[in-house]
Amino acid sequence: xxxxxxxxxxxxxxxxxxxxxxxxxxxxxxxxxxxxxxxxxxxxxxxxxxxxxxxxxxxxxxxxxxxxxxxxxxxxxxxxxxxxxxxxxxxxxxxxxxxxxxxxxxxxxxxxxxxxxxxxxxxxxxxxxxxxxxxxxxxxxxxxxxxxxxxxxxxxxxxxxxxxxxxxxxxxxxxxxxxxxxxxxxxxxxxxxxxxxxxxxxxxxxxxxxxxxxxxxxxxxxxxxxxxxxxxxxxxxxxxxxxxxxxxx
Amino acid sequence: xxxxxxxxxxxxxxxxxxxxxxxxxxxxxxxxxxxxxxxxxxxxxxxxxxxxxxxxxxxxxxxxxxxxxxxxxxxxxxxxxxxxxxxxxxxxxxxxxxxxxxxxxxxxxxxxxxxxxxxxxxxxxxxxxxxxxxxxxxxxxxxxxxxxxxxxxxxxxxxxxxxxxxxxxxxxxxxxxxxxxxxxxxxxxxxxxxxxxxxxxxxxxxxxxxxxxxxxxxxxxxxxx
Numbered sequence: 353x354x355x356x357x358x359x360x361x362x363x364x365x366x367x368x369x370x371x372x373x374x375x376x377x378x379x380x381x382x383x384x385x386x387x388x389x390x391x392x393x394x395x396x397x398x399x400x401x402x403x404x405x406x407x408x409x410x411x412x413x414x415x416x417x418x419x420x421x422x423x424x425x426x427x428x429x430x431x432x433x434x435x436x437x438x439x440x441x442x443x444x445x446x447x448x449x450x451x452x453x454x455x456x457x458x459x460x461x462x463x464x465x466x467x468x469x470x471x472x473x474x475x476x477x478x479x480x481x482x483x484x485x486x487x488x489x490x491x492x493x494x495x496x497x498x499x500x501x502x503x504x505x506x507x508x509x510x511x512x513x514x515x516x517x518x519x520x521x522x523x524x525x526x527x528x529x530x531x532x533x534x535x536x537x538x539x540x541x542x543x544x545x546x547x548x549x550x551x552x553x554x555x556x557x558x559x560x561x562x563x564x565x566x567x568x569x570x571x572x573x574x575x576x577x578x579x580x581x582x583x584x585x586x587x588x589x590x591x592x593x594x595x596x597x598x599x600x601x
Numbered sequence: 602x603x604x605x606x607x608x609x610x611x612x613x614x615x616x617x618x619x620x621x622x623x624x625x626x627x628x629x630x631x632x633x634x635x636x637x638x639x640x641x642x643x644x645x646x647x648x649x650x651x652x653x654x655x656x657x658x659x660x661x662x663x664x665x666x667x668x669x670x671x672x673x674x675x676x677x678x679x680x681x682x683x684x685x686x687x688x689x690x691x692x693x694x695x696x697x698x699x700x701x702x703x704x705x706x707x708x709x710x711x712x713x714x715x716x717x718x719x720x721x722x723x724x725x726x727x728x729x730x731x732x733x734x735x736x737x738x739x740x741x742x743x744x745x746x747x748x749x750x751x752x753x754x755x756x757x758x759x760x761x762x763x764x765x766x767x768x769x770x771x772x773x774x775x776x777x778x779x780x781x782x783x784x785x786x787x788x789x790x791x792x793x794x795x796x797x798x799x800x801x802x803x804x805x806x807x808x809x810x811x812x813x814x815x816x817x818x819x820x821x822x823x824x825x826x
Contacts, residue, residue: 363792363795364788390797397802404819406768416643417641417671424671575792
């Protein structure tokens with residue numbers, strides 16, 4: 353075997369890619385050729401040096417990677433959003449938006465109505481406790497031993513106990529009534545009112561009253577908006593029909 | 602990747618370190634970020650080292666290694682286990698490196714002190730180079746720098762398959778997948794690059810200090826393993 357051929361085979365043999373018969377021939381040549389043995393040793397040394405001198409990245413590598421990855425993900429998300437929305441748009445896309453707005457307006461009106469007038473306006477507007485703070489004082493002077501709804505004579509106290517608790521929006525919506533949701537407030541009422549409770553309750557009452565006034569105002573505004581919306585819709589329909597009628601008398 | 606299903610995680614393995622790379626990337630596809638962390642831990646050094654030997658600049662090498670790992674995460678759902686994960690990852694890295702090298706070549710007014718153009722066929726280092734002085738003492742960092750220099754004098758087209766084989770220990774078939782070359786070309790390029798590298802480092806091999814340094818580095822690697 354010539355040295356040129358032997359050296360090609362040495363490289364393949366180092367990678368385990370040399371067939372057995374060629375390996376035997378190469379080994380025979382190496383036994384006789386000091387230059388080729390030297391060549392093989394230098395190749396082996398080169399591999400050793402390369403592996404031993406592998407560099408390591410800096411300590412900041414991972415957090416920099418994390419930062420860049422977050423940025424890349426945000427950019428990918430941002431790049432996706434703009435074409436997803438308008439891609440569905442069409443010549444009548446505005447109609448969809450208009451319908452959604454009108455629907456949302458109507459839903460808001462219905463929700464407000466249910467919220468403010470859950471079981472009829474009388475519960476809020478005509479309730480003697482809410483309407484008149486003097487009734488509150490009378491009620492607080494009464495013995496606080498009776499539970500909620502135990503007798504018909506305790507109806508005002510039951511209403512009071514409901515009114516004086518701070519209400520969350522969820523409780524208002526789900527309780528069905530601002531003043532008589534005994535299931536939620538019954539336990540607090542049966543414990544009796546302390547002076548601290550009274551001051552808290554008085555503050556709650558005044559907050560509630562101002563909130564009701566605000567809600568009424570909101571309702572009026574929304575109803576006005578709803579009326580104009582209806583008028584607009586009705587006007588469009590009439591106009592179209594009128595035009596159609598004019599064209600086809 | 603951003604569409605990955607984070608709401609339906611699969612059962613967590615006892616230890617990510619025990620899993621194969623291919624199992625880890627499958628977990629990444631299911632949204633398990635810790636599996637990705639493990640892949641980063643395994644590959645960051647290998648990628649960095651490979652890229653550094655290709656581009657020569659530590660900052661650039663780190664950026665490209667990070668870019669490789671980011672692309673692997675973002676496009677994890679495109680990985681199929683028809684190839685090893687390492688092959689797929691090094692394909693990304695190799696493409697990035699090639700783009701970077703191309704970009705550099707397009708910068709006509711960039712001045713460089715690097716005496717080695719990509720396809721320069723000069724064989725050994727300049728005799729005036731410190732590598733050629735066998736009596737010179739070598740520090741660990743300096744040894745790495747000299748070897749990096751000797752590596753970068755191998756033309757890029759030979760260097761990629763050479764490093765993938767010598768350092769990353771990819772098989773010829775895997776190198777074929779990474780580079781898109783024919784098997785015979787892979788074989789001959791590795792052989793040529795080896796021969797070139799051997800010639801480049803030959804002066805160093807007479808340096809006793811280098812051999813001691815090499816043994817010290819190898820001992821440290823064994824200890825780390």
